[in-house]
Amino acid sequence: xxxxxxxxxxxxxxxxxxxxxxxxxRILANLLAAEASRDGSARAEEHEAKIVPLPSKxxxxxxxxxxxxxxxxxxxxxxxxxxxxxxxxxxxxxxxxNDAAEYAVSGEGGNAAESxxxxxxxxxxxxxxADQDAAPQDVIAEVVVLEDGRRxxxxxxxxxxxxxxxxxxxxxxIESTGGPCEAVLLEDGTxxxxxxxxxxxxxxxxxxx
Amino acid sequence: MxxxxxxxxxxxxxxxxxxxxxxxxxxxxSAEAEDATQALFMKLVEHPRSFESEEHEKAWLIVAxxxxxxxxxxxxxxxxxxxxxxRVPEPSVEDEVFKDEPSEIMQAIMRLPxxxxxxxxxxxxxxxxxxxxxxxxxxxxxxxxxxxADARVLLKKELGGGRT
Numbered sequence: 192x193x194x195x196x197x198x199x200x201x202x203x204x205x206x207x208x209x210x211x212x213x214x215x216x217r218i219l220a221n222l223l224a225a226e227a228s229r230d231g232s233a234r235a236e237e238h239e240a241k242i243v244p245l246p247s248k249x250x251x252x253x254x255x256x257x258x259x260x261x262x263x264x265x266x267x268x269x270x271x272x273x274x275x276x277x278x279x280x281x282x283x284x285x286x287x288x289n290d291a292a293e294y295a296v297s298g299e300g301g302n303a304a305e306s307x308x309x310x311x312x313x314x315x316x317x318x319x320x321a322d323q324d325a326a327p328q329d330v331i332a333e334v335v336v337l338e339d340g341r342r343x344x345x346x347x348x349x350x351x352x353x354x355x356x357x358x359x360x361x362x363x364x365i366e367s368t369g370g371p372c373e374a375v376l377l378e379d380g381t382x383x384x385x386x387x388x389x390x391x392x393x394x395x396x397x398x399x400x
Numbered sequence: 401m402x403x404x405x406x407x408x409x410x411x412x413x414x415x416x417x418x419x420x421x422x423x424x425x426x427x428x429x430s431a432e433a434e435d436a437t438q439a440l441f442m443k444l445v446e447h448p449r450s451f452e453s454e455e456h457e458k459a460w461l462i463v464a465x466x467x468x469x470x471x472x473x474x475x476x477x478x479x480x481x482x483x484x485x486x487r488v489p490e491p492s493v494e495d496e497v498f499k500d501e502p503s504e505i506m507q508a509i510m511r512l513p514x515x516x517x518x519x520x521x522x523x524x525x526x527x528x529x530x531x532x533x534x535x536x537x538x539x540x541x542x543x544x545x546x547x548x549a550d551a552r553v554l555l556k557k558e559l560g561g562g563r564t
Contacts, residue, residue: 192556198524201555204505205525210420210434218416218438222408225445332447344449346464351474380463380538394467396460 334366335374335384335395342366343374343382343395352383352392360385408445415458419465422521426469428502428510436472440465459536466518508558516551519544
């Protein structure tokens with residue numbers, strides 16, 4: 192077989208390996224439906240964000256512990272307040288010999304603590320849930336900048352990377368937050384990205400040369 | 401990043417056949433290639449991004465399609481009980497449908513090592529010059545030329561061996 196004959200056969204092979212028009216239209220319909228859904232949900236998310244802003248950016252996540260810590264502190268304070276009220280109530284009750292008054296005071300204190308603790312507890316859970324929901328997808332579409340100025344967009348979670356610790360990682364930063372991360376360029380031109388304390392690896396693609 | 405400013409239909413129409421052919425040469429099945437093609441463009445819907453040019457679009461899609469297919473093959477290889485040798489496309493009554501049977505030359509292309517497949521699609525289907533391919537794939541032109549030459553030798557050997 193000559194080179195020309197081989198070239199012709201290869202061209203014919205690729206020409207005949209065609210996506211059928213039906214399949215092409217079917218896939219396009221799915222994509223357009225997903226696009227419409229995305230645009231709709233994006234608008235909904237924008238609307239919700241005005242009502243209840245939650246941490247979604249990676250830079251903000253570093254401070255996400257503050258809200259649960261404050262909530263926990265208030266819970267402890269409320270609990271201690273209840274105990275103090277109960278104790279003073281008991282002393283009062285003992286002094287006047289009125290058991291019913293003791294019960295009423297402790298019940299009032301307990302309810303007060305409970306009514307305070309419910310919304311605080313819910314806020315704490317909300318923050319935790321938002322934090323969990325945010326990772327790892329929240330870094331998708333973030334731009335990572337290498338020391339030489341090249342910019343890469345994180346597009347996906349990288350799976351099946353064997354022995355990542357054996358790779359030569361270099362320092363990089365998240366463009367929007369300035370947060371640190373580590374990156375390693377692969378032979379195929381893509382880049383792996385990881386964050387300290389996380390096992391998840393991300394795949395990033397170069398935005399401009 | 402210009403979210404929401406790109407039209408998925410435009411990008412899809414421009415590149416779907418190239419992406420599909422590349423996926424087909426990796427995965428060896430029209431059904432799997434269709435799934436991979438849809439999954440790839442779906443990533444663009446879910447995470448919109450702006451491109452500098454149509455060339456940039458194509459280069460991104462080629463690299464992304466290659467990575468996606470390699471991920472599919474790795475996960476498939478892990479989940480299948482059959483040996484690797486049994487995955488080489490051979491005519492079988494258990495194959496999905498006969499009309500999907502790849503041609504002899506396409507089967508030979510599928511058996512090539514992965515590093516040749518994107519180069520072959522761009523050279524033979526897209527009619528790109530080796531320098532252009534080098535720019536798109538981020539490899540030196542000499543590497544692309546060597547890969548083309550090696551691929552031709554391997555294909556000739558496969559086809560000249562009288563395999564059917």
